[in-house]
Amino acid sequence: MNHNINPVPLSGLYKVRPFFTPGVIILTLIALNGLVFVALRFIFGIGYVTNLSNEYPWGIWIGIDVATGVALAAGGFTTAALGHIMHREEYHSIVRPALLTAMLGYTFVALGVVIDIGRWYYVWHPLIYWNPNSALFEVGICVMIYLTVLYIEFLPIVTERFMGRVNFPKFLKFLNKPVEWLLEKLDKGLSKTMFIFIIAGVVLSTLHQSSLGTLMIIAGEKMHPLWQTPVLPLLFFLSAVSVGFPMVIFESVIASKSFGLKPEEKILKKLGNMVAPILLIYLAFKIGDMFIRETFHYLFELNIHSIMFLIEVIVGVIVPLFMFLSRKAIKSLTITFWASVLVIFGIVINRFNNFIVAYHPPYSFKPYIPSIGEISVTIGFVALLILLYRAFVMFFPIISVQPKNNAQIITANNYEVLNEK
Amino acid sequence: MDRRNFLIKTIGIGAAATLGNTNESVATPINVLSEDRMGVLVDTTVCVGCRNCEWACRNSHNIPTPPLEDYKNRSVFKEFRRPKEYSYTVVNEFSNPQNPLLPIDVKFQCMHCDKPACVSACIVGSIDKLPNGSVVWNSEKCIGCRYCMVACPFQIPAFEYLTPIEPSIRKCDFCIERTKEGKLPACVEICPVEALIYGKRSEIIKIARDKIKRNPQRYIKHIYGEYEVSGTSWIYISSREFDKIGFPKLSNKHAPGVSEAIQHGIFAYFVPPVLFYSMLGTLMWINKRKKELDVEEESNES
Ligand code: SF4
Numbered sequence: 173m174n175h176n177i178n179p180v181p182l183s184g185l186y187k188v189r190p191f192f193t194p195g196v197i198i199l200t201l202i203a204l205n206g207l208v209f210v211a212l213r214f215i216f217g218i219g220y221v222t223n224l225s226n227e228y229p230w231g232i233w234i235g236i237d238v239a240t241g242v243a244l245a246a247g248g249f250t251t252a253a254l255g256h257i258m259h260r261e262e263y264h265s266i267v268r269p270a271l272l273t274a275m276l277g278y279t280f281v282a283l284g285v286v287i288d289i290g291r292w293y294y295v296w297h298p299l300i301y302w303n304p305n306s307a308l309f310e311v312g313i314c315v316m317i318y319l320t321v322l323y324i325e326f327l328p329i330v331t332e333r334f335m336g337r338v339n340f341p342k343f344l345k346f347l348n349k350p351v352e353w354l355l356e357k358l359d360k361g362l363s364k365t366m367f368i369f370i371i372a373g374v375v376l377s378t379l380h381q382s383s384l385g386t387l388m389i390i391a392g393e394k395m396h397p398l399w400q401t402p403v404l405p406l407l408f409f410l411s412a413v414s415v416g417f418p419m420v421i422f423e424s425v426i427a428s429k430s431f432g433l434k435p436e437e438k439i440l441k442k443l444g445n446m447v448a449p450i451l452l453i454y455l456a457f458k459i460g461d462m463f464i465r466e467t468f469h470y471l472f473e474l475n476i477h478s479i480m481f482l483i484e485v486i487v488g489v490i491v492p493l494f495m496f497l498s499r500k501a502i503k504s505l506t507i508t509f510w511a512s513v514l515v516i517f518g519i520v521i522n523r524f525n526n527f528i529v530a531y532h533p534p535y536s537f538k539p540y541i542p543s544i545g546e547i548s549v550t551i552g553f554v555a556l557l558i559l560l561y562r563a564f565v566m567f568f569p570i571i572s573v574q575p576k577n578n579a580q581i582i583t584a585n586n587y588e589v590l591n592e593k
Numbered sequence: 594m595d596r597r598n599f600l601i602k603t604i605g606i607g608a609a610a611t612l613g614n615t616n617e618s619v620a621t622p623i624n625v626l627s628e629d630r631m632g633v634l635v636d637t638t639v640c641v642g643c644r645n646c647e648w649a650c651r652n653s654h655n656i657p658t659p660p661l662e663d664y665k666n667r668s669v670f671k672e673f674r675r676p677k678e679y680s681y682t683v684v685n686e687f688s689n690p691q692n693p694l695l696p697i698d699v700k701f702q703c704m705h706c707d708k709p710a711c712v713s714a715c716i717v718g719s720i721d722k723l724p725n726g727s728v729v730w731n732s733e734k735c736i737g738c739r740y741c742m743v744a745c746p747f748q749i750p751a752f753e754y755l756t757p758i759e760p761s762i763r764k765c766d767f768c769i770e771r772t773k774e775g776k777l778p779a780c781v782e783i784c785p786v787e788a789l790i791y792g793k794r795s796e797i798i799k800i801a802r803d804k805i806k807r808n809p810q811r812y813i814k815h816i817y818g819e820y821e822v823s824g825t826s827w828i829y830i831s832s833r834e835f836d837k838i839g840f841p842k843l844s845n846k847h848a849p850g851v852s853e854a855i856q857h858g859i860f861a862y863f864v865p866p867v868l869f870y871s872m873l874g875t876l877m878w879i880n881k882r883k884k885e886l887d888v889e890e891e892s893n894e895s
Pocket residue numbers: 703704705706709710711712728744745746747748749750764
């Protein structure tokens with residue numbers, strides 16, 4: 173079945189290259205800097221490192237780490253829907269990288285929530301105290317379950333990595349057999365039941381991606397009318413779907429570059445081909461909503477809102493839409509890549525606008541500008557995520573390598589042997 | 594009915610209302626809109642800005658406070674202040690265009706909305722709307738997410754940002770501990786000029802209407818809080834437009850309406866998610882079968 177798909181741990185291929193390249197060292201420093209501020213937040217309180225106040229209770233930790241993080245991890249459920257539910261086998265090679273991004277992405281979303289909420293040790297409270305009226309409750313529950321589902325979906329990759337080569341050091345040797353047995357059973361059970369989790373993942377994602385949009389509706393008049401609309405959940409869902417494939421394209425190209433592999437041009441371009449229709453639907457709803465609520469006149473008041481809105485829609489939706497539609501996108505992966513970058517940029521700006529720019533408390537004494545600490549933590553988390561991604565693809569069979577393009581191909585099974593040389 | 598009698602009668606009702614049916618499930622917040630809910634009518638034309646209520650509020654909530662005499666200092670009025678963590682209520686002063694010598698003093702605190710956005714928003718149902726009208730935050734459930742602050746149209750809940758462990762949401766609780774014992778809210782009790790009238794909400798609205806009718810040149814024809822965000826337990830009458838004396842201009846629709854409708858639409862008895870799940874399952878099965886059929890066909894042909 174698995175014809176041209178052959179995910180391998182890359183460390184087999186790259187055992188000569190050290191893990192710590194200059195880029196990795198810079199990322200490590202950025203991550204450490206972020207962690208320092210995380211520590212300060214836990215010791216001295218949220219107010220010590222952030223510029224949050226009674227006027228602006230939510231800042232970039234919610235707007236970017238959480239809301240944007242969830243949106244950018246949408247590649248996980250869109251590719252799962254394409255690869256598994258539509259059963260398009262040619263896309264199977266991108267399912268694993270997208271799954272890894274989603275898993276790491278959501279893990280960091282959860283971490284973002286933990287550092288942002290005042291009583292982080294009660295983060296599990298929504299499991300026992302329910303408020304079904306609250307959009308945040310729904311987001312919280314869905315994200316918790318989905319994170320579990322993602323870990324389960326990832327398990328087969330772990331069992332694949334270890335099955336047949338469980339090798340504990342001497343005094344634990346007696347564990348080898350039972351663990352091997354356990355892995356086998358787990359693998360069998362998982363492959364039989366995986367479809368349950370895959371469908372659940374798609375349903376849960378649909379639910380919380382849209383409920384994330386419902387979040388700000390209750391803020392009512394505090395939200396600038398350019399963004400405040402009852403169709404926010406739909407807009408959030410559509411934009412999350414539209415950024416799913418661009419995110420996969422982006423990562424795939426970057427990962428291939430940094431590991432010196434050939435990107436899977438054909439598949440990526442095919443993915444890009446599907447983005448334009450989704451973007452078009454999203455744009456149609458966004459503009460249709462403006463007509464219905466008659467908010468166009470706000471665009472002519474030249475201020476931060478109209479400018480940010482125009483950047484979001486023109487640079488982040490319309491320009492990439494035309495790029496994806498152009499015939500050049502068929503020929504060159506570069507166009508597809510840059511169009512994807514713009515879509516991602518557009519979503520980041522959109523979430524930032526919704527949660528930060530649009531928020532206007534009735535009494536505001538000074539505007540909210542994220543502090544050094546907040547920014548450090550946010551980019552620190554991004555750096556940490558990239559480092560973990562790198563470590564995961566090195567250690568686990570995630571990225572597929574096309575056999576004919578790489579003479580030195582190592583399959584999952586003889587990986588260990590080569591590694592020992 | 595003179596004011597003393599009215600008060601004594603209403604304290605009884607208020608105390609009775611707090612004891613009403615609170616034995617609802619712990620899983621959801623208590624959110625009741627009782628006919629007998631209490632309220633306070635604030636007559637801003639009567640308030641003299643003595644700020645005794647600020648002192649009484651701190652005092653009754655065990656918040657450290659300077660002595661009462663210090664509150665006579667009127668220089669605080671130079672800047673516009675807001676209720677926050679350690680001052681649940683504040684009085685602000687605004688100029689009076691009709692009579693510059695008689696500035697308008699306005700006490701402000703949680704409005705104890707009839708349809709409170711904070712109650713609807715709270716992720717764990719940590720805020721209750723009790724039968725006596727008060728909207729009260731409880732410590733046990735709260736996770737400190739501050740969504741209640743995002744939701745409140747009056748920007749009332751405040752948060753202890755500098756407390757690393759067990760930070761609280763802090764706001765006026767309508768003196769729930771006092772009213773339970775049949776006492777008046779601390780601010781109402783101390784007010785020397787009867788600017789604050791405590792009573793059943795339905796009654797104080799009548800009083801407010803009556804005051805405006807009897808003294809049309811003293812008041813504008815607007816009871817703030819009668820209809821704003823579908824009504825609040827604290828209501829105000831004034832000689833000057835409310836947006837000029839520090840009140841937000843709000844519509845009569847209550848904030849939780851739209852978002853609750855969406856929530857319940859998406860989750861109507863879990864039918865839509867379950868339907869969606871089965872739909873995807875069917876799709877997956879069909880697609881997989883189709884592939885298998887194709888393979889079968891190929892092998893038959895060859
Ligand atoms: S004023 Fe704000 S805090 Fe008070 S009840 Fe209304 S929504 Fe809740």
